Amino acid sequence: MNHPMNPPVRGPRVPQVPPRLDAKQVGSLRQIENIAGQLDGEWTMMGGRCGLQEDFGAFRYQLAYAGLALALAHYHRLPNAPGVFKPIFQNLIRKMMHPGVWMYWHYVSQGGALTNGHLWGKVPALWDPVKKDNIMFSAYLTLLPLLYNYLFDDDRYAKPGALTMAINPLTFGDRMVFEYDQHSLSDTIYWQMVQNGYLGVACEPSCVFQICNQPSILAFRVEDFLKGTTRAQEVTEGYLKAWEEFGMLDAGAHFMVHVVTDLKVPIPNALPWLWSDAWLATMMHSWNPDFVHEHYPRMLEEFLIPGPEDTCAIRLWEPVDVRGVKTTADTADFGWAAVAAAELGDEKTLRGLLGHADRFMNPTWRDGGLYYPRNDTRYDEQGILRLVEPITSNTLLPFARLNVPSGLNTFYNRPWTRTHFAEPMLTEISNNVDVVEARFQPAGSELRFTLKARQDRSGDAEISISNVFEKGRGAWKLYRDGVESASGDDERVAGTADLRIERHADVMKLVASREAMSAYTLVWA
């Protein structure tokens, strides 16, 4: 793992030790776990207003940003509890490869969109959702496994064919198999970037969106962490030069939305849309924070609506005429405003938007997950914003709650080193407890972790802690709520009546009766 080139880090410094997860943050994690854990083809709570996976609430965006929310929560809040996140990540990647996520590409690859209608009938329909264009899927399919490799030190998706998408239809065509791995995906995107002069890779044919190329930049950065390469630096430098021709901002001082490359026509944010500005501000804040801080706050001002008791909402865009039909779509303007506020450290706006959600968007608990049921009503009779799109509920409000100020920027610029992966970690956690704290303090040589009992589960808590015995750390003591409960050294373990501790190679397995909340400290002498 290399050390980064020190691109700018901007915004408030991350607190050394963020507080324990609160109930809503735990509920956010559980909501992501719940949607990710559904069987193949099941999309309960995920269906939005557009049935064609075309809009910005499509399954791929829900899954991808759920993954990024997990990544930031792991990195910043529970760095020594990979066991909380790793199984969920595997599920997100599994679901991302389901044809229900990517089959839209066969139709979208033919052109005919609002800004590439001139291509309809002139470009072939494609099945492989990665090989050419479609960065709106390929970037995320690349990002998730690279994040997985980086966060969990597990290269299972680097093996040839590890990311294989297939369909074997019963009623048409033939079996089709598209085999990739995290690096061949990255290379596929990279060489398209090169060939496009770093402007970016198209989503639908000839349409290169700024926003949809940001996750690929992040993917390159994570791959750089893994391989010691410098693709992200190369691509971002090229990106800035390439966009000089069209402008990263439009005449209205909003972020330029996209460029129709074959016509060389930039498409401004003319309505304007908040989602476009807020989403880009969030993602670009990772590598270009000064530019974002210079421009985004003024963009946001146009949309914010103050509400009661320090809550706030946002102004939605009006439905637009598409081929004579008034049309709207899931664009998650509210959700992205919350995510951007969290990333840019705008605590007032974040608090206001989350307050609005909790007051006016019907917060609901299900299987430990906090969600906001889909509501297609834009505003009620009092003019209060009621619209809830599934991506906002499932992914973006969790993202906003779990991130920390400049969380993405810090994640991009201060990668973990190998030292992190040698620390004691909670690698397996029974699903009847929530981990609300898990952090190793090298200075004091102590692992602190706190477990809360889930009210909807029973049984003892079972935890596996890795990197305990074989690193030569010596004698240790385990305290539970301040009381010494077990002790041992590199070889020996001695538990007490209410704790059962076993050694399995380098792993300490701990079985304990569940209390409402138990704070553990594992300290080495």
Place this chain on the structure above:
Amino acid sequence: MTFVTAKFDLIDHDGRPVTEMSFQGRWLLVYFGFTHCRVVCPRSLTRLSNVLDALAPELARTLQPLYISVDPKRDTPAVMREYLSMRYPRFLGLTGTEEQVAEAKEGFKVFSRPKPDPHDPANYDVPHTAITYLIDPAGAYATHWPETRSADDIVADLQARLRSPT
């Protein structure tokens, strides 16, 4: 998965037809550009010339540096010969018809797009990919270095690769 096929069918600056097969048995150091380029090409070609100077002579002899034009309209073989022989004599210039150059660009995933030159309205500029490619003696892509890589890095990388058995 092969992204850079490194295939080309062009004319060298002495007027001879050449393909990637013409150089089999030698490593190729390939850079795309155009002789009217004011900044990027002079900087890159100078850096690459320094790289070649830093290599031991026996290693440098195994390497054929190529400069492929993305501006065939202006870069005739004679223009390229004059440009390179005066400034960057280690390089062999390659050019061709618009179609031949387009195919070579495709083989290396190279971007270039003419646009008006703000410093010279009567003329045009050709922003282009500034990557240096290394092709192995069998004609297969070996690696590449973006513009951001230092000469020292490239020298070190070349020394390791050219010394190892292919």
